[in-house]
Amino acid sequence: MKKTSLIQKLEVSKKEFLEISKSIIQPNIISDQKKYRILLKKYMKLEKIVFLYEEYKKRLASLKEVDFILENDSDTEMKELATTEKYKILENLSSIEKESYNLLFSSKEESETEDNRKAVIVELRSGTGGDEACIFVEDVLRMYTMYFKKSGWKYKIIHAQKGGIKGYKEIILDLNGEKGVYGNLKFESGVHRVQRIPKTESQGRVHTSAITVAVLPKVKDIEVNINLSDIKKDTFRSSGSGGQHVNKTESAVRLTHIPSKITVECQEERSQHKNFEKAISVLRSRIYQNEKEKRLRKISIKRKSLVSTGDRSIKIRTYNYPKNRVTDHRIHKSIYNLEGFMNGNIQEMINLLKLFENK
Structure with missing residues (x-):
């Protein structure tokens, strides 16, 4: 053209x-x-x-x-x-x-490449920083859910573990939308660092905390074949929502994939069977991602690029509240509108990451 x-x-x-x-x-x-x-x-x-x-x-x-x-x-x-x-x-x-x-x-009959996947698993976990990290998990969860709403995507909580005072130690979401959900969110995998004065800080000092985000493409049975004999299943009483049902029956499920040592918990459903199905889905995505990361690490050594490797040990972004700034370290880009960013306006940064990856 x-x-x-x-x-x-x-x-x-x-x-x-x-x-x-x-x-x-x-x-x-x-x-x-x-x-x-x-x-x-x-x-x-x-x-x-x-x-x-x-x-x-x-x-x-x-x-x-x-x-x-x-x-x-x-x-x-x-x-x-x-x-x-x-x-x-x-x-x-x-x-x-x-x-x-x-x-x-783009054709409507476009084949479903990985970036075009409509469904993903999003995992957020607190890292260094104790209670402040748990609070930041909740803040980032709010940021993402507002972005999902703007995008017309739907999500459901699969598993949640509350923090000590407030927020979450861990939360896992099942997200569905139009084509390209994974293609947009894959850039979010990694360590997200926050610099701000916690509400509990009496001296007014800026603290640094961190959380990890993992975005996993939801995969089908044919893409990852899991041998049930390789899975150890444990059940326990749910500590989540559910009214009188809580702590009455062992509906919560914990699955351990013995070869990879990957463990998944699910307790949000009242039925053990439904929790098992959701846990298997998350486990399949994690095994798939684990293998993909091994391949991508080899490629990234040649490309010298960490944008799309999904390596969750890499610090990708800093949210600096005193300076009203969010910085993505992979592309050295800063946006001086942290409030807007935390209200779900993250597409500009995602678009820049896409451009960088295409280069």
Whole structure:
């Protein structure tokens, strides 16, 4: 596709995005849930296209500046620098063109690659920082659930373990939505660090805590074959919600995959059978992810990139409350609107990570 034709298509998408932006906040649209969901879905797709379009225009402007230097500057060193810069810009433009084309003309019958998966398991766990880490797990959970709502995705809690004072030591979600759920959320796997003054801090000192996030693609039986003889099953009394049912029957399930030593608990359902089914689903996803990470670690050594490895031991992001800043360390990008980010406005960062990965 010619550049002029692509720009025209992107311009049309931008106009449509601006129109939907105005109409989607109208009371008559919000009250009509069916119409609202359709427009929201369009809005989310167009938002990605518009973001790419703005990035594309910036790169084209930079290209003009570089070409001007190459044509008019007599300094040999400057020309060499400009030539190197031009090569980088052209690479960026090619990457943006490719992604824009995919978004504009993606087929409805597109095969379900891993990035197109509609269902994922999201796991959040407290790390260093004690009670403050548990509270931050709850804060990040709220951030994600607000993002899910904006995206029109549905989630259900599979397992939850409360923190000592507040928040969660661990929480696991089963998330379902349109194609691309995993393709967007896979970048969230890793260590999330928070720097802020805890409510319990009397001296006003800034503390650093950390939590881990794992996003696992939900896989089918045929993708991961689990031999039941390799699984140790334990049952125990639920400590979660359930009214009189709690602590009366051993409905909670703990599964241990003996070869990999991976353990999964599920206690949110009242039925032991349902808890077993959910635990098996999580176990299958973890085994799949475990094998995938081994492969990706080998690849990442060659690529020198940790964006899509899903390595949960890598510090990927810092949330600095005193400076109102969230920084993604993989792409060295900071956004100075922490409040908005924690309210679920994380798509901009995800889009930048996608661009980086495509490069």
